[in-house]
Amino acid sequence: MNDEIAKTDEEWRKSLTDEQYRVLRRHGTERAGTSALNDEKRPGLFRCAGCGQELFSSDTKYESGSGWPSFWAPLVGSVDTSVDRSLLMTRTEVHCSRCQGHLGHVFPDGPLPTGQRYCMNGAALRFDPKQD
Numbered sequence: 001m002n003d004e005i006a007k008t009d010e011e012w013r014k015s016l017t018d019e020q021y022r023v024l025r026r027h028g029t030e031r032a033g034t035s036a037l038n039d040e041k042r043p044g045l046f047r048c049a050g051c052g053q054e055l056f057s058s059d060t061k062y063e064s065g066s067g068w069p070s071f072w073a074p075l076v077g078s079v080d081t082s083v084d085r086s087l088l089m090t091r092t093e094v095h096c097s098r099c100q101g102h103l104g105h106v107f108p109d110g111p112l113p114t115g116q117r118y119c120m121n122g123a124a125l126r127f128d129p130k131q132d
């Protein structure tokens with residue numbers, strides 16, 4: 001099954017806010033400390049702001065001190081990575097496996113059990129609090 005989302009650039013521009021579009025479709029980075037999701041500590045799921053795919057559980061969120069929402073692992077199969085050589089650095093870029101929207105980067109300086117830090121733009125995410 002091919003569950004990937006294909007939209008034209010113009011369709012994305014219309015369906016997202018300016019900041020979501022800049023991050024998700026133009027590999028932008030939000031200013032550190034500006035996302036309300038930095039302080040989100042309720043149980044729930046963080047979804048892709050582009051296509052709604054579930055990306056991260058609150059169980060893996062932690063305070064990295066970076067100013068961006070940070071997680072030590074994504075949900076299985078929800079993200080893919082690629083090498084990003086922009087800004088005179090080599091980083092690992094993280095994007096949604098469904099709509100390919102840019103989410104942020106992953107760095108090998110996270111906490112156990114994975115040692116990974118998924119440094120995400122809050123603008124690329126949508127939080128769904130757990131209902132019960």
Ligand code: FE
Pocket residue numbers: 048049050051052053096097098099100101
């Ligand atoms: Fe997506």
